[in-house]
Amino acid sequence: MTTERARALLAEHPLIDGHNDLPFELRRLVSYDLGRYDVGVRQDRTHTDLVRLAEGGVGGQFWSVFTEAGPDGERAVAETLEQIDAVHALVARYPDRLALATTADEVEKAQASGRIASLIGAEGGHSIGSSLGVLRMLFALGVRYMTLTHNFNVPWADSATDDERIGGLDDFGRSVVREMNRIGMLADLSHVSPGTMRDTLATTSAPVIFSHSSARALCDHPRNVPDDVLAQLPANGGLCMVTFVPAFVSQEVCDWEAGLRDDLERRGFDIRISAEDPADEKRTVAEYAAHTPLPVATIAQVADHVEHVRDVAGAAHVGIGGDFDGCDPMPAGLGDVSCYPALIAELIGRGWSDADLAALTRGNVLRVLRGAEATAAAT
Numbered sequence: 001m002t003t004e005r006a007r008a009l010l011a012e013h014p015l016i017d018g019h020n021d022l023p024f025e026l027r028r029l030v031s032y033d034l035g036r037y038d039v040g041v042r043q044d045r046t047h048t049d050l051v052r053l054a055e056g057g058v059g060g061q062f063w064s065v066f067t068e069a070g071p072d073g074e075r076a077v078a079e080t081l082e083q084i085d086a087v088h089a090l091v092a093r094y095p096d097r098l099a100l101a102t103t104a105d106e107v108e109k110a111q112a113s114g115r116i117a118s119l120i121g122a123e124g125g126h127s128i129g130s131s132l133g134v135l136r137m138l139f140a141l142g143v144r145y146m147t148l149t150h151n152f153n154v155p156w157a158d159s160a161t162d163d164e165r166i167g168g169l170d171d172f173g174r175s176v177v178r179e180m181n182r183i184g185m186l187a188d189l190s191h192v193s194p195g196t197m198r199d200t201l202a203t204t205s206a207p208v209i210f211s212h213s214s215a216r217a218l219c220d221h222p223r224n225v226p227d228d229v230l231a232q233l234p235a236n237g238g239l240c241m242v243t244f245v246p247a248f249v250s251q252e253v254c255d256w257e258a259g260l261r262d263d264l265e266r267r268g269f270d271i272r273i274s275a276e277d278p279a280d281e282k283r284t285v286a287e288y289a290a291h292t293p294l295p296v297a298t299i300a301q302v303a304d305h306v307e308h309v310r311d312v313a314g315a316a317h318v319g320i321g322g323d324f325d326g327c328d329p330m331p332a333g334l335g336d337v338s339c340y341p342a343l344i345a346e347l348i349g350r351g352w353s354d355a356d357l358a359a360l361t362r363g364n365v366l367r368v369l370r371g372a373e374a375t376a377a378a379t
Helices: 002-012 022-030 050-055 076-093 104-112 132-140 171-183 194-203 251-266 278-291 299-313 340-349 354-378
Strands: 015-020 058-065 098-100 116-123 143-147 186-188 208-210 239-242 318-320
Touching: 002 340, 002 354, 015 116, 015 239, 015 318, 015 354, 022 058, 022 076, 050 058, 050 116, 058 076, 058 104, 058 143, 058 354, 076 098, 076 116, 076 132, 098 104, 104 116, 104 354, 132 143, 132 171, 171 186, 171 194, 171 354, 186 354, 239 299, 239 354, 251 278, 299 318, 299 340, 318 354, 340 354
Parallel strands: 015 058, 058 116, 098 116, 116 143, 143 186, 186 208, 208 239, 239 318
Antiparallel strands: none
């Protein structure tokens, strides 16, 4: 019964997910050749295809345009442009099922036409090469949020998974945030250090988002959001989109990953970037897992994070950012994009109202988009 109710709710309030790495997977698998990997049919090498998105009740997706970068960020701008081109090509290939969306109204128009709204988020401030001009051009190409850092610091902001250098944002970093406010691009605080989170909240005049992060109080991973930051979201109007990444939702998986990271680093790998020899790294991971089995994260643990964000920040400030095709494996029962109804059913079983579920799946994202648009219009 709860699953039927979950599907009915998603039919009325289709989910807008904050983060999906399919474009990067299409680069890795087929060098963006959509003729070689048809996401219009059910596939088995990715978490995502259009069939399963429909089954999952997805009505809007922020496609991550992501390029890996070491500390120097070499080629980041060009590769980000290639990722944006891939999203545009994806939408053009399936015009009956996807629609490019750059505003909240366009998201709602896509839903009314029975298509999935395709939004774009740039994952990592290295994508702009420390140039406000590049930032503005990414916006012109449809990018509506930028994650201020990825796994490494950028010259103007500290990352959650790098050594603290600035303590948050420097003067140029604050100018990036102000320019994002001016043009209507959301500042995404997933991946950034707590200092960068706090400095951004002190600088911004528009809502912020966490496109794919969970609660640090429940899982002590540096990618998660501390309670004092969550508590600032109501005043800011922002949104924490809870992710499904097992190491971010399960303390047991987080501890397992820390042990793996230590083992890999002893062997010369850095898990923040792709290995020069992926097969060698994969063998090393398999050896570690053979003597230290990987714990399994659960839907219940994801729901715990959703509820914690709601309890600290309020029901108007929580969303979902699964990070499908960004890690593997996913929690049991959340193996691909068709599985969102299972999470909604879990929350229904915990007593969530239809109004709060509608806000979680869709309403909160639309409000934040409109907040960024209103800030830009008033600037």
